[in-house]
Amino acid sequence: MSMIRVEDLCFSYPSSYDPVFDHVSFQIDTDWKLGFIGRNGRGKTTFLNLLLGKYEYSGKIISSVEFDYFPYPVPDKSLLTEDVLQQVCPMAEEWELMRELSLLDVNTEVLWRPFETLSNGEQTKTLLAALFLNQGHFLLIDEPTNHLDAAAREKVSRYLKKKKGFILVSHDRRFLDGCVDHILSLNRSTIDVQSGNFSSWMENFSRQQEFELAQNQRLKKDIRRLQQSARRSAVWSDRVEASKIGAADKGYVGHKAAKMMKRSKAIEERQQKALLQKSSLLKDTETAEALKINPLEHHADTLASFTQVSVLYDGQAVCPPVTFHIRQGERIFLDGRNGSGKSSLLKLLTGAPIQHTGTVTTAAGLILSYVPQDTSHLAGTLSDFAEKFHLDESLFKAILRKLDFERVQFEKNIEDFSGGQKKKVLIARSLCEKAHLYIWDEPLNFIDVYSRMQIEELIQEFAPTMLLVEHDAAFREAVATRIISLETAG
Secondary structure (H helix, E strand, C coil): CCEEEEEEEEECCCCCCCCCEEEEEEEEECCCEEEEEECCCCCHHHHHHHHCCCCCCEEEEECCCEEEEECCCCCCCCCEHHHHHHHHCCCCCHHHHHHHHHHCCCCHHHHHCEHHHCCHHHHHHHHHHHHCCCCCEEEEEECCCCCCCHHHHHHHHHHHHCCCCEEEECCCHHHHHHHCCEEEEECCCCEEEEECCHHHHHHHHHHHHHHHHHHHHHHHHHHHHHHHHHHHHHHHHHHHHHHCCCCCCHHHHHHHHHHHHHHHHHHHHHHHHHHHHHHCCCCCCCCCCCCCCCCCCCCCCEEEEEEEEEEEECCEECCCCEEEEEECCCEEEEECCCCCCHHHHHHHHCCCCCCEEEEEEECCCCCEEEECCCCCCCCCCHHHHHHHCCCCHHHHHHHHHHCCCCHHHHHCCHHHCCHHHHHHHHHHHHHHCCCCEEEEECCCCCCCHHHHHHHHHHHHHHCCCEEEECCCHHHHHHHCCEEEECCCCC
16 A cells, blocks of 8 residues: 655646646545546546656656556557557466456457457456556556446446556446545545545535535625625714814814724724635535527427337348337437447438438428537537537537636637537537437537536426437436337337
């Protein structure tokens, strides 16, 4: 057991005047299973890169352990998986690799397949297994659940629970609860370390915010009362001072004026103290303004139908034929393993030329709004993006502000945004669009916890008709009206 100590850490990107970290200090135990949370763009990945020594900084990061990073970059994916993993953990024996893979329910035959033939889930699991075999290393795990189906997330969570010595960046509440014993939270102005899982941290954080908001209201009242008293004292002092003119007992009047002045000064000091106390509050309060959406109502009850539809890859069906209808007001989630054709089914509704069996029909005049998985195509300014998609720019940016975008982000190019910020751009676009049916493909990848809860509340309030693929179990339970499993369909 050893400690990782961060002392007076300061860091800013050369292109930015705003500090990412400003005189931050904390320490963590290398035996902890540490969940790392915070709003998009606050610096979570940046901090991991600082631990890895990728950037210059001021202050100190003191550690006796080596750091490994996930996702591990695989330069040549055509190599056999066994050869790739030997590069990741050169000291590990084959039997050790096989043991770790079995703990993750991965068939050991993947070791003798080209790495590029493995599914996203298999690649994630094999790399995690190999990295944990580097004895004495501390693992930095950056959003491993992206593109993992629900079953794979559960398996990875159970695997991590058996391990120790890692920092896990994730926004999946259920996943964090299943495998961490401490939370490192990157707040607006501080970094906080607490014992427990995400749920216990969230309960404590919410309680603290409620306390600070109540204190804030009380101090506001105190300040208003003190301001009024100060004004009255100033008026009294001026009146007494004026009464000295022509007064018979100027000493008494002067004493009275001095007393009034002293009282006025005391009130002023109390007021300043109250202001200072108030300014120390609410620094880390996470405000989340309510989002809005304007779904259109269609004259037909059934908006789309899939009849005996199966997606074909290279002429082979990847799932049993599926039949279902999307009716107004429904929020249907497609469930299934990675590679079962979930995203392809969504794309079929958008008119994409995907090989399939069966028929897909849509109601006449149906208007869609589509959020794709991929964000790699995003480029240029937000204004350019709004113009390209014929969005109300003011509304578009107002939604992004509600999703915790700082105004300075509006001046940057989208390609310089974090992964979560890019995904918020796509969601904000969809919220600007009036549609009968909203099709969202893994919309929460990289999206922070607070924004996830905002989006949950939006969907619950406005009840748009939706077809989604999303593996966040807490989100799905909150908003789904129906779940269709592709493995058991048909």
